[in-house]
Amino acid sequence: MTNSNNSAKAASKEAMKRFKEEVASEIGVPLKEGYNGDLTSKQAGSIGGEMVKQMIARQEEQMQ
Secondary structure, three states: OOOHHHHHHHHHHHHHHHHHHHHHHOOOOHHHHOOOOOOHHHHHHHHHHHHHHHHHHHHHHHOO
């Protein structure tokens, strides 16, 4: 059971990483592989905010 849990965690972590990269690209924030400490707080926050907005929209679509 531990191996399947680790596999599921790895898969969900990778999916969130791809989602973050996709959102950053959509809103024009220059996200790169590895360290992104050179982003401003506004840029980093805009990525997270847009991710939440899209997740809520997708959930609302599924509830209809």
